[in-house]
Amino acid sequence: MADAAKQRYALITGANKGIGFQICRQLASRGMVVILAARDEKRGIEAREKLKEFDNVVFQQLDVADPASVAAVFEFIKSTFGRLDILVNNAGIRGVDVAGDVSVLEEYIVADCAFFEAGGQVEEPFHPKAEGKLVETLKNAEECIETNYYGAKRVTEALIPLLQLSDSPRIVNVSSTLGSLVLQPNEVAKRVLSSKEGLTEERVDEVVQEFIKDLKKGKVEEKQWPPHFAAYKVSKAALNAYTWLAAQRHPRFLVNSVCPGFARTDITFNHGPLSEVEAAEAPVKMALLPDGGPSGSFFHRLEALSL
Numbered sequence: 630m631a632d633a634a635k636q637r638y639a640l641i642t643g644a645n646k647g648i649g650f651q652i653c654r655q656l657a658s659r660g661m662v663v664i665l666a667a668r669d670e671k672r673g674i675e676a677r678e679k680l681k682e683f684d685n686v687v688f689q690q691l692d693v694a695d696p697a698s699v700a701a702v703f704e705f706i707k708s709t710f711g712r713l714d715i716l717v718n719n720a721g722i723r724g725v726d727v728a729g730d731v732s733v734l735e736e737y738i739v740a741d742c743a744f745f746e747a748g749g750q751v752e753e754p755f756h757p758k759a760e761g762k763l764v765e766t767l768k769n770a771e772e773c774i775e776t777n778y779y780g781a782k783r784v785t786e787a788l789i790p791l792l793q794l795s796d797s798p799r800i801v802n803v804s805s806t807l808g809s810l811v812l813q814p815n816e817v818a819k820r821v822l823s824s825k826e827g828l829t830e831e832r833v834d835e836v837v838q839e840f841i842k843d844l845k846k847g848k849v850e851e852k853q854w855p856p857h858f859a860a861y862k863v864s865k866a867a868l869n870a871y872t873w874l875a876a877q878r879h880p881r882f883l884v885n886s887v888c889p890g891f892a893r894t895d896i897t898f899n900h901g902p903l904s905e906v907e908a909a910e911a912p913v914k915m916a917l918l919p920d921g922g923p924s925g926s927f928f929h930r931l932e933a934l935s936l
């Protein structure tokens with residue numbers, strides 16, 4: 630291994646499978662010491678085993694929704710490596726189940742991406758062809774917000790003291806095009822999350838809590854929250870806003886969020902044009918940004934790859 634001063638240490642959350650696992654592989658093959666974090670010990674150890682050609686990968690248990698587990702990761706990194714250079718907040722869930730034909734999920738994602746690409750200009754109502762139905766329960770929604778937004782924030786806040794010891798700290802939040810504000814019909818959420826002036830973490834949290842409150846009262850439609858993937862869209866929009874705030878607070882860090890693209894993983898029921906390997910490329914690129922690179926931005930896959 631390289632000497633400790635030059636060695637770079639990277640933590641990837643939700644790394645036992647999918648895009649996170651491939652981010653680990655790609656960073657390990659570039660010589661980083663990779664902390665492959667997974668909430669389930671057995672699945673994490675098995676994933677580590679699949680990377681046995683590398684002697685620079687270690688497994689660590691981490692449930693981003695569990696503050697005790699986050700605290701244990703901090704202690705592990707502090708006592709083993711002394712600092713952290715790269716944090717990739719990749720762990721995520723879709724916050725929705727499907728009853729019937731799961732390919733309906735792909736249809737909704739493709740329709741949302743078309744709406745995004747048209748800048749919100751598509752007028753016709755969307756009717757999926759597949760005989761499946763998206764099921765978004767309160768439990769699904771709360772877990773989604775807890776994992777995708779509060780989980781990423783919790784891990785980041787806990788590990789900032791270790792990132793401050795790096796001479797080139799990087800934080801990559803794996804976000805989604807579905808978190809774009811073009812796909813957010815709730816005007817208050819759109820206004821608050823898009824405003825740089827006066828934006829605070831408290832205001833981001835207020836938007837998220839307002840969504841949960843409306844969900845509990847059955848007011849999702851009345852308050853014009855997204856008609857589908859509502860929790861996922863709110864969680865990723867909040868994550869993007871938090872990314873900007875964290876970048877302002879830590880000017881020495883490069884903190885960005887990135888959509889990896891629509892990829893065949895468990896979260897998409899293995900639908901989508903990209904492989905897991907291809908989807909890992911953009912987050913890896915953001916993790917390896919040279920000093921002086923962008924910070925506080927949300928990148929789509931191709932934008933990230935063109936940097």
Ligand SMILES: NC(=O)c1ccc[n+]([C@@H]2O[C@H](COP(=O)([O-])OP(=O)(O)OC[C@H]3O[C@@H](n4cnc5c(N)ncnc54)[C@H](OP(=O)(O)O)[C@@H]3O)[C@@H](O)[C@H]2O)c1
Nearest residue numbers: 643647648668692693694719720721805891892894895896
């Ligand atoms: N695939 C796509 O098309 C796509 C597009 C845009 C954005 N993304 C984002 O990319 C990221 C990775 O998703 P993926 O496509 O690779 O999906 P995936 O294969 O389902 O992987 C998700 C990972 O997150 C982990 N996870 C879930 N809850 C967790 C928790 N509380 N603590 C720690 N880990 C947890 C899962 O662990 P378990 O195995 O234990 O469940 C799994 O390792 C997500 O943030 C997702 O929103 C994906």
